[in-house]
Amino acid sequence: MPDDEAVASAWDAVRSGDEAVVAAAGTDAERAMAIADLLARALAVRDPARLADDCPVCRTAGVLDEAWATAAAAEAERLRQQAAALSAATRQRDAARRGWDALAEPLCAAAEHAGDADLETVLALAARARDTARRARALLEEQDTVWRGRVEATAAWLADAKQVRNEAHGLKALKAAERWLKAEADVLRNQRFAPIAEQAIANWELLKHQSNVELRDITLRTVGRTRQADFDVRADGQDADALGVMSQGELLALAVSVFLPRAGLDESPFRFAVIDDPVQSMDPAKVDGLARVLANAAKTRQLVVFTHDDRLPEAIRRLKINAHVLQVNRRSQSRVAVSESLTPVRRHLDNAKLMAKSTTIPDEVRQRVVPSLCRDAVEAACAEVIRARAVADGKAAADVDDELRAARTLRDQLVLALLGDAGSHAALSQALAQRVSADAPGVIAALNAGAHGEYDGSPLKLYERTRELVHGLMAAA
Helix, strand or coil: CCCHHHHHHHHHHHHHHHHHHHHCCCCCCHHHHHHHHHHHHHHHHHHCCCCCCCCCCCCCCCCCCHHHHHHHHHHHHHHHHHHHHHHHHHHHHHHHHHHHHHHHHHHHHHHCCCCCCCCCHHHHHHHHHHHHHHHHHHHHHHHHHHHHHHHHHHHHHHHHHHHHHCCCCHHHHHHHHHHHHHHHHHHHHHHHHHHHHHHHHHHHHHHHHCCEEEEEEEEEECCEEEEEEEEEEEEEEEEEEEHHHHCCHHHHHHHHHHHHHHCCCCCCCEEEEEEECCCCCCCCCHHHHHHHCCCCCCCCEEEEEEEECCCHHHHHHHHHCCCCCEEEEEEECCCCCEEEECCHHHHHHHHHHHHHHHHCCCHHHHHHHHHHHHHHHHHHHHHHHHHHHHHCCCCHHHHHHHHHHHCCCHHHHHHHHHHCCCHHHHHHHHHHHCCCCCCHHHHHHEEEEEEEECCCCCCHHHHHHHHHHHHHHHHHH
């Protein structure tokens, strides 16, 4: 693209050429050259030996003398010089205009400029063209830089590709070795996992109580870059997708079954495991199995189990599993109190004792509340006896729950606890007196009276009699 100096120089050349032509514009070059040629031919035909010669054109006699010859020669020379100056000025002007047109016309055409192109217009167009050219060069340089990087990367890749092609004979063997290694890794991994799988299956057998889902095997395998565990699950003897056929409680039980053996490996650096609320979504039939599974795992690991569900502590007590049960209460201002968790029987009896000995609670309140707490303690003792016997007899937990729900009265529950489902109310008083204590029938009568607000004896004495009844009832069972 032309710079401003080149544009100005071309413009000055055009103006100089125009001025030169204007200066020589008074001369008719063609006529001047014709006259000069005419004078030259006249001089050529004149005879110098003669003092005067006749004019060959007008036939005037004696006019072509020496003075005329001198003047004609001078005039011819002057005319030639004048014609030459005009021709030179014309050539200069034409050359300057051609140079200007060669510079200005492309700029005007690119800018779609119409009309005469003066100096200011061409300078502006040239500046715009230089700016466009600069941006074009920058864009080209940027594209060249990008492509240079790609060319270099491609060249490097080609070098590697040539090496791979040259060594392709070993690639096939290498891939075969890689496949073999992955397969062997899966085999070794499953061999290491086999004890965990066996223990997980054993745990599931304890947990799946009354479930038609059978866990046959657990294997690990590699799929692409991911690893996954495959569960061989059968529902009613047919292959099934675990997620499709198992309930939420069963899936939770399955997760616990797999987690505990893995956490109990000798190479595990942790000698404890913390489990958060594993009882949720489990049906009652599986809670006993969970308690047994946790007890087995606790032989080699300290287990800390958090739960909101009373069924797990109840199952632990009923199955006589050695466990330390704590109760965590959050009080005002988020203060946490941890205390020993009592059995329902112990809790009701302690509350009855506190109420009976209170000196701040009105007598009429204690007369109504203490019998109710004592009755709750006896019902809890009956439930504990019934559940313990059901475990010994191999009875389903769901069936026991149904029996407890059907025993609506205290006497119904006592019959079930002492005499079984074949017992009757008629034989209850004798069974109480013979197997528990002589005072037992009277205590039951007092508790029933208290339930209707008709007890008028000592609340503390009723508590003590109930405590003896409960101990005798549990001992008789």
